[in-house]
Amino acid sequence: MARALINVPKTAKRGDVIEIKTLISHIMETGYRIGVTGQPIPRDIIDDFVCLYNGEEIFRAQLYPAIAANPYISFFTVATASGTMSFTWTDQHGKSQVQIAEITVE
Amino acid sequence: MRQKLPITNRRSRRGVLKTAVVLAGAAGVLRLSLRPAAATPEMLVDAIRGVVGEVPVNKGKVKLDLPPLVENGNSVPCTVSVESPMTAANYVKAIHVFNEKNPQPYVIGVKLGPRAGRAAFSTRIRLADSQTVTAIAELSDGSFWSDQIDVIVTLAACIEETH
Numbered sequence: 435m436a437r438a439l440i441n442v443p444k445t446a447k448r449g450d451v452i453e454i455k456t457l458i459s460h461i462m463e464t465g466y467r468i469g470v471t472g473q474p475i476p477r478d479i480i481d482d483f484v485c486l487y488n489g490e491e492i493f494r495a496q497l498y499p500a501i502a503a504n505p506y507i508s509f510f511t512v513a514t515a516s517g518t519m520s521f522t523w524t525d526q527h528g529k530s531q532v533q534i535a536e537i538t539v540e
Numbered sequence: 541m542r543q544k545l546p547i548t549n550r551r552s553r554r555g556v557l558k559t560a561v562v563l564a565g566a567a568g569v570l571r572l573s574l575r576p577a578a579a580t581p582e583m584l585v586d587a588i589r590g591v592v593g594e595v596p597v598n599k600g601k602v603k604l605d606l607p608p609l610v611e612n613g614n615s616v617p618c619t620v621s622v623e624s625p626m627t628a629a630n631y632v633k634a635i636h637v638f639n640e641k642n643p644q645p646y647v648i649g650v651k652l653g654p655r656a657g658r659a660a661f662s663t664r665i666r667l668a669d670s671q672t673v674t675a676i677a678e679l680s681d682g683s684f685w686s687d688q689i690d691v692i693v694t695l696a697a698c699i700e701e702t703h
Contacts, residue, residue, distance in 0.1 A: 451657035464666070466643050492656065495663075496649040500642050502615040502664040502697075509650070512657035 436460050440521055442535040446513035454485065454493075455508040458523050458531070464499035480505055482524040488517040513539045584638055587645035588676065591636050592684045597676060602687040604637075604675040613667040613697035618647075621660035622677040622685070632659035634678040641671040642697075654680075666697035 441455040458480065465477025477499065485493040493509045505523075516539045524530040588597070605619040622632045631654040637647040647665050659677070667673070670693045676686045 464643070487655070490655070491651075492653060493661075494651040495661075496646075498644055498646040498648065500639060500644060500647040500666050502666050505663065507661060507663050509652075509661040510656050510658040512655055514655070 436531060438521070438523070438531060438533045440533055440535050442519055442537055443513075444536075445538045445540060448513060448515075448539050450513045451510050452513050452537075453508060453510055454519070455506070456483070456485075456521055456533075457504060457506045459504050460523075460525075462497075462499065462501055462503045462505060466499070477526065480523045480525045482522075483507060484522050484524075485509070485511075486520045486522075487511060488515060488519075513537065515539055581640065584640055584645045584674075587638055588674070591649075591676060591678075595682065595684055597684040597686045599686060601685040602635075602675050602677045604673060604687040604689050606673055606689050606691050608689075608691060610667060610691055610693045612695045613669075613693040614695075615664045616667050616691070616693075617662065618665045618673070619660065619662040620675045620677075620687075621658070624659045624679065626654055626657055626659055628654045629680070631656070631680045632677050633680055635659070635661065636676045636678075637665070638674045638676070639665075639667065639671055640673070641669040642667065647673070667691060667693045668696050669693055 436459045438458040443452050446452050460480050461478060463475055463478040465474060467475045469475045479497065479499055481497050483495045483497060484491060492511050495507055497505060516537060519535045519537060521533045522530050601623045603621050606616060610616050620635050620637060624632045632652050634651050636649045638645050639647050648663060650661055652659055670691060672688055672690050674686060674688045676684055678684055
């Protein structure tokens with residue numbers, strides 16, 4: 435679907451609060467703009483973002499057209515165990531993109 | 541030359557002019573209706589009620605961070621943080637951000653849990669006009685807390701046309 439950037443610390447101490455930064459390239463067309471033909475440009479947005487840490491949901495965001503193009507979201511979590519974090523963006527048509535990051539917790 | 545035109549012809553010309561004026565007016569109305577309507581205060585109140593129900597919203601605990609003067613409304617950094625110990629017994633369940641004058645009152649809604657460690661997030665938002673932005677946090681005990689900030693936008697988002 436698109437290029438996604440994720441910033442998760444590679445290693446962390448158990449119990450540390452870590453910051454996760456995510457960015458995905460997406461036009462986030464609001465549906466309120468008028469195109470050259472005089473017709474409104476149809477809406478095309480990512481409306482759901484979810485982060486799973488070893489399969490458990492730790493963060494979910496509902497996005498609306500008021501989110502800027504190339505949605506950037508950063509949030510926090512407690513480093514509990516080594517494993518994978520998966521990030522899923524889903525657009526309004528139900529198409530989704532998954533990105534995986536590994537973390538080692540000591 | 542004009543005075544030489546027969547009366548009937550002159551009338552029809554007036555008729556044509558009238559029609560043109562009416563058409564132009566109709567086109568103007570159409571154009572206006574195509575413009576994105578700004579969210580009304582009622583829409584904002586409805587949107588907030590949809591989230592909080594009838595529970596009173598308290599001021600405090602939440603900190604909404606936006607630049608007070610925004611040069612470009614297409615991408616405005618927005619950070620919300622909530623004072624909370626984020627333990628299993630006392631944590632922030634959700635944070636919602638609303639605006640006053642974009643076509644839609646919703647900006648973002650996030651769900652958190654005690655595993656977040658810190659109840660905060662950042663994103664970039666669009667603002668169609670100088671307006672008040674509101675953040676509301678829902679705590680695990682069912683209470684709601686909010687913060688508001690006034691933002692001045694010099695270049696608005698959403699309404700520019702593409703060329």
